[in-house]
Amino acid sequence: MTQAANTLQFYNTETKRKEPFTSIEPGHVRMYTCGPTVYDFAHIGNYRAYVFEDVLRRYLHYRGYRVTQVMNLTDVEDKIIRRAQEKGITIFEHTVPFIEAFFEDLDTLNIEQAEHYPRATDYIPQMLEIIRTLREKDYTYERDGSIYYRIAKFQSYGRLSGIRPDEVKSGARIDSDEYEKDDARDFVLWKGRKENEHFWESEFGPGRPGWHIECSAMSKEFLGDHFDIHTGGEDNIFPHHENEIAQSEAASGVKFVNYWLHCRHLLVDGEKMAKSKGNFFTLRDLIQRGHHPSAIRYFLVASHYRSPLNLSEEALKASHAAWTRIMDFHTRIVEIIQRKVDAPRVEALDAEWKKFVTQFETHMDDDLDTPRALASLFDFIKESNKILDANPIAQSQAKQLLDTLKRVDTVIGVIKEEEALLDEEIEQLIQLRQDARKQKKFALADKIRDELANQGIILEDTRDGVRWKRR
């Protein structure tokens, strides 16, 4: 691990403070990241959370930690059951295509694979095990075939969200649809079977799991009773995560999670995304509108995860431009390497990238401060371009520059190596244009350039020949 003057720290929702990070097991971080409920395509707001978690994971790797990440797939829940019923299919037939789509989307956004993606329905026995333990410890009671958790018995209930149990508004949102409970604030662990609903047999009778229990069961399964980091969107703080703590700690008797990290919601044009408002976008919608995946990822990475982020057409365009600037710089360095020039080492350049790496790490260490980390990247690009304009650069030095950029991009994840070569027809057009230029037939040359532009190929005439890029 690199030595840095400062230490990695995260803002912990539970303590409302930034705290230095220490893993339970040296060199190994175990984290649980709340994943999607797969009743439909995930929307762009969901992906803010997953990209944030990806950056967290990537930076922990950058810092030399081994990471074990679990992301649950919630594949049984009210909406899933309702939609499956409407279509006359099983819940599994309904969720599997959306699970596949979810993984495609993760790939589109260059999100690294977690170590485990457990599906709730595969861990029913583990959930029942926890409920059994809770019952033995007298944290539960039964009503009409459902098992409830008795909040009043858990002393520190509310410590994550800051919501005291007696402040929870009773009435309006707790409607007659709910089963009879001793206390309106209690939550369900096991829901008694309703007609036509998918159910599992259990010692508590036929039914299905409550929402919160799956995360307690699956985190325990893969990470143990006590692990390092648990993340999710801000909406999860209450009641979901609060209830997870209550369940897990009551059952295990030990502390559940050391660091709780939550990201803010994404807004669209200043408002909460809602299908009724017509401002609801899936990742696929944005791609279809012509937004480049890397530009979308850049947009999500460029703001701090605890700050509000407002999606708009203009903001996405700006992100695309900023991303292009990074890519152009990358291309420039790759070309220098390909040219194999022999030149004296430019020490000013070494100084720039060393300064940059230090700044980048300092900012990322500070609760993943990506806005400032990227600002230092742009400073670095500007200063490097200046030096590159004025000096020939040796291949060996350019390689170091590229390594630096790539290493930083193991965290940011927006640099795309050129995937495809140009097809021959385009190569020929570029050559044709070069010939025309030599003969000073500029009208023809410009016409070819325009044609290529229409096909998404942008040409740049440089001192060292023609450079092309897509889009």
Add this chain to the structure above:
RNA sequence: GGCGGCGUAGCCAAGUGGUAAGGCAGAGGACUGCAAAUCCUUUAUGCGCCGGUUCAAAUCCGGCCGCCGCCUCCA
């Protein structure tokens, strides 16, 4: 009603007591056959509003206005 967060240039977004980062867009210039890329210059006498503390406030305190989130299954 309770709890929490936010309000900085046309847009995105840093800055949490010392005199306004960075990106995009705009303007002028260098380079170019013209462009593009790159570089240079330029763009907030002011950080929602009104008071207060201080030698000094976007930053602290009080009040007000506006926006957002959570308050039982929504990242």
